[in-house]
Amino acid sequence: MMLYRIYDEYSLKVIPAMGLLVAGEWSPYQYLVESIRKFPHQDKFKEMIESAGFQEVTYESMTCGVVAIHSGFKL
Incomplete structure (x- = not known):
């Protein structure tokens, strides 16, 4: 932190x-x-992506949480 x-x-x-x-x-x-x-915080943004219809949403927190890379699939 x-x-x-x-x-x-x-x-x-x-x-x-x-x-x-x-x-x-x-x-x-x-x-x-x-x-x-x-x-939004990383977890909240993940939830937002999922509620938009993306699946298998993940993120990688980097630099002690300052940056995160989110990914997901929308088929």
């Missing part, structure tokens, strides 16, 4: 600042961070 906290602080403070430095824009990168925070 420590890595998640580090990423959380990084995303709030560094990503928008880098956007300003590199692209001259703060707002789009702040929006990116906020939209990432609103994305």
